[in-house]
Amino acid sequence: MGKLTARNSNPQQQRLYKRIGLAIIVLFTFFMLYNGSSSNGTSNGVLKQNTETVIDSDGYLRNKVSYTPYKGKKVKATFVTLARNSDLYELLPAIKSVEDRFNHKFQYDWVFLNDVEFSDEFKNVTSALISGKTKYGVIPKEHWSFPDWIDQDKAAKVREEMREKQIIYGDSISYRHMCRFESGFFYRHPLMDDYDWYWRVEPGVKLTCDIDYDLFKFMEDNGKKYAFTISIHEYLATIPTLWDVTRKFMQKHPEYLPEDNMLDFISDDNGLSYNLCHFWSNFEVASLDFWRGPAYSAYFDYLDHAGGFFYERWGDAPVHSIGAALFLKRDEIHFFGDVGYYHPPFYSCNIDDEVRLANKCECNPDLDFTFNGYSCTTKFFTINDMTKPNGWQEHVNKRV
Numbered sequence: 263m264g265k266l267t268a269r270n271s272n273p274q275q276q277r278l279y280k281r282i283g284l285a286i287i288v289l290f291t292f293f294m295l296y297n298g299s300s301s302n303g304t305s306n307g308v309l310k311q312n313t314e315t316v317i318d319s320d321g322y323l324r325n326k327v328s329y330t331p332y333k334g335k336k337v338k339a340t341f342v343t344l345a346r347n348s349d350l351y352e353l354l355p356a357i358k359s360v361e362d363r364f365n366h367k368f369q370y371d372w373v374f375l376n377d378v379e380f381s382d383e384f385k386n387v388t389s390a391l392i393s394g395k396t397k398y399g400v401i402p403k404e405h406w407s408f409p410d411w412i413d414q415d416k417a418a419k420v421r422e423e424m425r426e427k428q429i430i431y432g433d434s435i436s437y438r439h440m441c442r443f444e445s446g447f448f449y450r451h452p453l454m455d456d457y458d459w460y461w462r463v464e465p466g467v468k469l470t471c472d473i474d475y476d477l478f479k480f481m482e483d484n485g486k487k488y489a490f491t492i493s494i495h496e497y498l499a500t501i502p503t504l505w506d507v508t509r510k511f512m513q514k515h516p517e518y519l520p521e522d523n524m525l526d527f528i529s530d531d532n533g534l535s536y537n538l539c540h541f542w543s544n545f546e547v548a549s550l551d552f553w554r555g556p557a558y559s560a561y562f563d564y565l566d567h568a569g570g571f572f573y574e575r576w577g578d579a580p581v582h583s584i585g586a587a588l589f590l591k592r593d594e595i596h597f598f599g600d601v602g603y604y605h606p607p608f609y610s611c612n613i614d615d616e617v618r619l620a621n622k623c624e625c626n627p628d629l630d631f632t633f634n635g636y637s638c639t640t641k642f643f644t645i646n647d648m649t650k651p652n653g654w655q656e657h658v659n660k661r662v
């Protein structure tokens with residue numbers, strides 16, 4: 263009897279009890295540390311990865327990756343990808359890099375949109391990689407077709423001329439529907455109604471650095487509405503009258519332009535002409551409510567009726583960029599210089615060694631496009647009084 267209490271046990275047993283006590287304390291401490299680090303989601307060393315079978319939004323049972331649930335505060339945000347079924351195997355590495363570098367820590371949803379039904383294979387395979395909920399939507403016909411005010415013969419003639427001039431995608435009908443959809447409709451799709459923020463992802467892109475903080479929450483917490491990684495000059499041949507139409511809109515609706523807008527990013531002569539600078543819209547983290555708001559809605563409508571999506575080849579990148587530069591306040595536009603990003607053929611790769619090593623980047627800083635002469639991000643730094651990193655001049659003439 264009495265043998266099980268420390269008081270009247272022998273020294274050997276007392277040592278054993280001490281060890282058990284110590285082990286309990288160590289285990290408890292470890293448990294608390296584990297909980298602490300997983301609740302801010304930034305310590306991926308302790309994230310548990312499993313697969314689970316879930317009933318997806320279309321009622322199918324699917325295998326899905328699942329991680330230790332993120333317990334920090336999230337915002338209403340989603341990834342969004344417009345894609346064809348045939349884009350699947352170019353898209354998967356892009357999704358995987360976004361999941362591995364960012365999303366497995368935060369587990370945001372992913373919306374897929376297509377002008378036709380996604381295949382079962384597309385849904386099965388993408389779902390298996392994505393840590394958040396996956397949703398698949400078909401685009402309504404009105405958002406992917408010629409509006410009735412467009413003269414189809416005139417549009418066909420333009421495509422033929424552009425084919426002869428070898429203007430990239432100049433002869434394509436589907437590319438025009440895509441640009442019009444991305445300009446004015448993706449944020450109105452019913453599947454996007456659940457969200458305030460989106461991050462656009464395209465086939466063939468890659469994240470080349472770890473992102474250990476929540477980019478969406480950063481936007482909300484810092485009053486940002488539009489963020490980019492790469493900017494560039496547009497081909498003038500695709501948008502000959504876009505600026506004329508934009509100027510007419512500005513004259514009609516001066517009330518939509520805030521005092522402290524970023525006109526100086528898109529015009530070097532106070533609005534007389536467009537300098538062709540635009541944010542490369544294949545990467546965007548932005549506010550859906552900005553596009554849904556009165557200023558941009560009226561602007562898109564005005565452009566759509568002018569017909570340039572079909573009579574020229576207006577891209578969603580210059581359209582979004584002009585909208586953001588005119589209707590947002592200067593400090594609502596953000597450059598994510600710490601997000602390593604690649605869309606063929608350009609990289610955004612921070613030239614500061616410290617940033618790249620801290621974020622475990624895999625990109626070659628020699629290939630960074632940010633300060634290349636054909637980029638507009640140098641201008642973005644200058645007009646916003648931002649300090650350029652040491653060595654930026656060496657990149658101006660680098661081949662990319």
Ligand SMILES: Nc1nc2c(ncn2[C@@H]2O[C@H](COP(=O)(O)OP(=O)(O)OP(=O)(O)O)[C@@H](O)[C@H]2O)c(=O)[nH]1
Pocket residue numbers: 343344345346347349375376377378436437440463464465466544606
């Ligand atoms: N559903 C659907 N998606 C499309 C279609 N055309 C393009 N997309 C998608 O729209 C986005 C932009 O198309 P891209 O072909 O990448 O256009 P881009 O980035 O200007 O050109 P690239 O340099 O070829 O990448 C991608 O996410 C495509 O998957 C289409 O006809 N149908």
Ligand SMILES: *[C@@H]1O[C@H](CO)[C@@H](O)[C@H](O)[C@H]1NC(C)=O
Pocket residue numbers: 322323324325382383386
């Ligand atoms: C997709 O998954 C469903 C449900 O698990 C399965 O029935 C179907 O055969 C799969 N289809 C393809 C093409 O992989």
Ligand SMILES: [Mg+2]
Pocket residue numbers: 464465466544605
């Ligand atoms: Mg692309």
